[in-house]
Amino acid sequence: MAPAPARAYAGMPTWYAASAAPAPARPVLEGAHKASVCVVGAGFTGMSVALELAGKGYDVVVVEGERVGWGASGRNGGQLINGYSRGLDVLEARHGPQVARDLGKVALEGAAIIRERVARHGIACDLVDGGLGVALTARQMRGLEHEASVWADHGHGAITVLDRAGLRDHVRSDRYVGGILDPLRGHFHPLNFLLGEAAAFEAMGGRLFEHSPVERIDESSDHPRVVTARGEVSADFLVICGNAYLGDALPRLSSRIMPVSSQIVTTPPLGDLAEKLLPSNVCVEDANYILDYFRRTADGRLLYGGGIVYGGQDPVSVDAKIRPGLRKTFPELADVPFDFAWSGTFAMTLSRMPEVGRLNPRVFFSHGDSGHGVTTTQLLGRLLAEAVAGQHERFDVFARLPHLPFPGGQALRAPLSTLGSLWYTLRDRLGI
Structure with missing residues (x-):
């Protein structure tokens, strides 16, 4: 029997949770699963890349430590602000005119993706x-x-x-x-947008597991693995979108934000x-x-x-x-x-730009949108999906941006x- 829809997220004391559309409680990851792609995190970036890949015919599993949109993606101001946390003129001064032109070409795409998905999937999220x-x-x-x-x-x-x-x-x-x-x-209701994306993803055959925090990531093999307390996923490709909620599952990423x-x-x-x-x-x-x-x-x-x-x-x-x-x-x-x-x-991030890259040819990541992520995450989800599919040109515009650790380290x-x-x-x- 399917679980009953939940109108509010218990323990999430936000207006968004209290006014959320009905959504099923997804299962906990149990046992061993295989997929073409495993996505870690069901926030803006994770659901964006998952929906893109499902639309391309990939078998996709999403593993979420809490519930869809539990983190910043379901708690933010709900404002669609175009561009990045640093202006295109600042980025030109830092990285040169060609990089600024390349970043400028895609700077409006994130908001366009939101509008496109709201229309295509009939997502009721109060978009204005x-x-x-x-x-x-x-x-x-x-x-x-x-x-x-x-x-x-x-x-x-x-x-x-x-x-x-x-x-x-x-x-x-x-x-x-x-x-x-x-x-x-x-502006829009970000949690309801995410719940609409999740429903569209599942309608395409995508599998989504909640309350399944990742404890370990094995990135070294030809089939990287994500391990939780009660299950694991082995995939051809892994896309890590845990952002500020990744915890200690992959310290060399979490230490850079x-x-x-x-x-x-x-x-x-x-x-x-x-x-x-x-x-x-x-x-x-x-x-x-x-x-x-x-x-x-x-x-x-x-x-x-x-x-x-x-x-x-x-x-x-x-x-x-x-x-x-x-x-x-x-x-x-x-x-x-x-x-x-x-x-x-x-x-x-120290640069205030998202850090996007590869840990190896089969493991991709994106994090650190620096307070400007509502639209940028939608764009980066699409670019991550392109990279998984072998189209790296637009992804590499971001992947080539230099990033440094914070002075003084985590302390x-x-x-x-x-x-x-x-x-x-x-x-x-x-x-x-």
């Missing part, structure tokens, strides 16, 4: 088009204008620059001096006030180094996020992390209660990063 980047100072506004110009140089000329008056058609806050409106941004937690709250449904504060229903993120981001939900709440903790620990109080920024943005909500407050942990990466963030936060406050 349009997003704002907003500036708190004149210096930040010049930066956003430059960002729009760089995007235009790479073929995306639809971004509109807004002054303070124009911005009020979209966000009613006196905190901002202007912004840029990008119609190719957007730093877990970072971000915090999110949702208010109760606000009725007409939600539409008054965000009349065009676009999502918003500010231009601070440690930024705030917010949007309306489909049931009329305000979802507001921000704050980070290097090292990935949950803060003592999510409320204390988020409320000061919320009060400055919307004084009308200064004392509003929060129905939900949670943290999610993402993985950051000092969090405190040193905190010191750096304090400097940039001071610059934001001083407007320099």
Whole structure:
């Protein structure tokens, strides 16, 4: 008998879990299994590559330590922000014009993949088009204008620059001096999107196991193995997408990233006030180094996020992390209660670019989207699938990017990063 659908994920205290679509509880991995491809992790990257490969006719097994979307993929702000955690101009200065052109060619593909899959598979995830980047100072506004110009140089000329008056058609806050409106941004319910992908994957014959944390990975043979407490998978190819949740299963990967937690709250449904504060229903993120981001939900709440903790620990109080920024943005909500407050942990690299590569010709990995992963993971899932199928050109654009370990190793990466963030936060406050 099939397990009964579960409407909420027990132990996951998020608005997304409470409003999740019904989803079956998948089986635990037991016994020995074989597959063409084994994917570790059922988050954004893992489900993206699994769905791509299933669509190509591969026999794919996905092994997930908790449930689909349990980690950052099912807990994030739900904003589709195009590009990477570093601008294309910064990447050109680091790596040269050809690398920037190659990265620019695919920078819009991640959001396009989301829209394509929502339409193809009929995924109900409250997808809304349009997003704002907003500036708190004149210096930040010049930066956003430059960002729009760089995007235009790479073929995306639809971004509109807004002054303070124009911005009020979209966000009613006196905190901002202007912004840029990008119609190719957007927002959605990330957990419901993932659950829709998982259902589509299984409809194609894919096998998905939950509550099966990986304890050991044998990458050395012609048929790499993934071993859990109660089972194992032997495959022709292995794709590792554990990101900040990989644990100690493969230390030489997990040591190259730093877990970072971000915090999110949702208010109760606000009725007409939600539409008054965000009349065009676009999502918003500010231009601070440690930024705030917010949007309306489909049931009329305000979802507001921000704050980070290097090292990935949950803060003592999510409320204390988020409320000061919320009060400055919307004084009308200064004392509003929060129905939900949670943290999610993402993985950051020293370069702030995703680290993608091969451990050997049969083992691929991707991690470290550095807080910019909603769209990038969709793209990288497709490129990983291409690489498994023997098409390496686009994959290698990312695989060739240089990456260095954090100075001071695992012991000092969090405190040193905190010191750096304090400097940039001071610059934001001083407007320099």
